[in-house]
Amino acid sequence: MKLKHTLTITTLATLLIILYHVNSNKSSDDVENYEEPLFNTTNLAKSNKIFNLDLKYIQNSSTCAQNESFLAIIVITSYFGHVELRSAIRRAFSEKTLAHMGLKRVFLLGEAPSDKYTKQESIVNENRRFNDIIQGNFIEAYRNLTYKHLMGLKWATDHCKAQFLIKMDDDIVVNLRAVVDILKNTKFPQKLLAGYIFKGMKPIRLKANKWYVTEEEYKYNNYPAFISGWFYITNIKTGQHLVLLSNYYKYFWIDDLFVTGIVANSLKIRHYDLSKYFTVNPEFLECCIRDVKKKLSCDIMVGPNGGDNNLFFKFNEALSFCYDNNCKNRIKSLNDTCISEYKVNLGRGEGVIQNYKIK
Template identity: 45%
Template sequence: VTSYAGHDALRSAHRQAIPQSKLEEMGLRRVFLLAALPSRELFISQDQLASEQKRFGDLLQGNFIEDYRNLSYKHVMGLKWVSEECKKQAKFIIKLDDDIIYDVFHLRRYLETLEVRQPGLATSSTLLSGYVLDAKPPIRLRANKWYVSKKEYPHALYPAYLSGWLYVTNVPTAERIVAEAERMPFFWIDDTWLTGVVRTRLGIPLERHNDWFSANAEFIDCCVRDLKKHNYECEYSMGPNGGDDRLLVEFLHNVEKCYFDECVKRPVGKSLKETCLAAAKSRP
């Protein structure tokens, strides 16, 4: 889980939503990926991070400074660490951002199904599965946070890539991506670089599961409401939290019952697009 070092409340929400002990029962382990605190960080100290690590043992901190232009370092750090430290134990890697809502029960079932129905892909060195963003041009407007100069990226289009919100891979694939990335010029937009540019060099296809995702945090909010009130299955398994740290806790605590056959399909004419009215949330 890529996490800004100062997002201690958000990491706490992840642990409240599903503790490590329960993840272990599902054969999963959660690790938060952090970087070094910038000098401008006033709300958390390295001593506090050390205390958090002593209590939970789930932090991995790099020696580069927290900055959105260093996200590629953090992303590579995570893939490399799993490839080296968990190579014998880990069948799969789920990479996600800390502000993303995710249905861990859906993901666990997907991995089980993948092993049974596509065992060749599950163990291959070509597994990249998630939300596919098709080829699009870099942002060339200097005032934009995501401005990319032609010196940084000279081509007219990015290759198709996976959203860094959440995707699934495995150790053999991660090893190839890390090795190739270390031979290539650095590029700071991490998901575009690693699952787009680097992936293309390796000839790895993308598994498209765009139907898992909602871009609207409001829909996730409405899912929680309808799970509580009607036991309606949620149409989406992943999406942004819209700045609401508690939404992941609410979502996971309510969606779990659907995996014990306690939920029903949404009736015709009752889709979220047709019925969701929720307070607007911030955009990622």
Template identity: 40%
Template sequence: MVTSHHKVFRRVLTVSCCLICAVLFFLYATKNQPRPRRPRPASSHRFYPSNWTLVNLKHFEFLLNSDACETRHIDLLVIVTSHPGHVALRNAFRRALPMEALRTFNISRVFLLAQINPSQTGYHQVDQTIIEEEHLNFNDIVQGDFIESYHNLSYKHIMGLKYSIHYCPQAQLILKMDDDIAVNLFQLLDLVRSKSLTGLQIAGAMLTGNERNPVRERASKWYVSRYDYAPSKYPPFVSGWAYVTTVQAAIQLVRHAESSPFFWIDDTYVTGMLAALSGVNHVDIRTRFTVFADHLKCCLRNDAVACDYFVGPSGDDAELVEAFHRQSFRCKIRIDSCRAAFNESSDKPSFCVITNLPSQTYDKLDGRIIHGQIVPLF
């Protein structure tokens, strides 16, 4: 009887040991097996070079890259600086101007992202898996391995220019813009062409007067100490909201970025400091910029009028971004349906004007206080 119990015990023990060994072997095997990586649309190894230099980052790498410019003639490459959490803004661009539609006009577009910063608050939180899924769906994200931060905006800016010259050198022009800015790509492109933008030039809204003064108030998020920048004026530069340049100019800007001191305010750094070192000149088109989101909303009230303004802020309003871009696209494909309201003789916008109704806003481009509301002339 005892012997029988011992035999049963030994069998149970043997089976248990075998099961434990099998489980341990399985866990070991799966732990050491390479985890499958999500497929990257830009599968060629040249889209993921190792040990690139980005300004003063000596081992920069792309986390995601796009082949948006492959084997196509490109009149305009649009590089959009975007926060990882701004999914709604990126989707507004895509709904209003899908890549299939842009390709008919020889336009391509990518969004520039940094690595997700989990400590940031105030943004819609996303993780890397969501960004990768977004890229798989749209193949339009270029993501660098530096952390998302105001103080890393210059890295993102230069990354976009570097992408342009290495992966889209055939582009005739480059439009750099922010994801919370509404831009009429087609009218802006026509305007820049009328200015014969070539070679070492940047077309955008020139900053003048006090706008070129460094912010010395410590409480400001744009505070710049005299240690970081000693002069009392920045060199001439254009607004980073949106500007157009050439591949030739981008090459020079990137080259000087890798041999010049880093500065974190990206539009001042790239279109001012680096432009001065590179011999890149500015073409001022600020008359077609507005600092009022209400100007853009005003334009949308009349579908038969092409907006006076080509560039303006959305206030992070994805619906406004989508609506403005839809209207610009409709006016492009149905030219006869949209008449221009711009007063060419005075070179001043004439469709949406300021009335004397009570309210107050500050126009940063003109540096004056304006009282009133923005309304259509008709």
């Protein structure tokens, strides 16, 4: 009996070990064994190298030169020729107003020698006037956004003593006063990436699609969870590690997926969800502006401008009323109450006139 009992225990133990190894090596459509590069964070040295690029700042800013601590540095991914968008953001919050809120701001640009509307001389003059442009030595291109994204994190973590680092795009509308409230009143984890989380997304293998990704670029069937590059919050320490670890991977052009997903995976970061503050409908922002006149508050913190270059200014100017007055919390959601004109942004195209024969 004793021998039989021993054999039973041994058999059960063996089965448990086999099941453990089967499950630990299991790969499904939802979970994949991503290869991680070999690195040691204690031995990583600072470098001006971003992949194959020896980074140089063509235009720089002394925004953080005074070496004082402050609440947050905002790095804004901006296209070379987006002069109107940068203007709207500056008009909404001047440098003096930002300082009062504990914030500083810079815009991230590349080079665009072929731009028809804006010349390099204009960028030099813009930076001379506002002292808030960081321009890297790479060409402005959609597939170069990872260079720009990492340049922003690198510049901020090298130059600024801030509690938080905010990354956003220039065509996104953000309620900065609400952001400050969240920063001051939320207990965030030390390894911090907070924003709108994407999960369960797969690479698109259709060549005609804008987001087409080859298997050589990314060999797995699923993307890891990542944060939208529209707007996210991190801190200096996390930002430093993201920049340093990025060079242990091959270049990948979908910047938010690469930085906040692929690289962040190595840091074992658990994303902090802020999706309840986001909208994908610019019409909701317009409704918020109208509702302020009824003394109704707006729950939205982040949303797209829908092609309206001045919406960042209009939205924040309207919502400032609620910070000076006691606006009421809305009973029904914007989804139930917002009635607005649907607008289609056709971009900065050029008119083409052609003759057609009428049969």
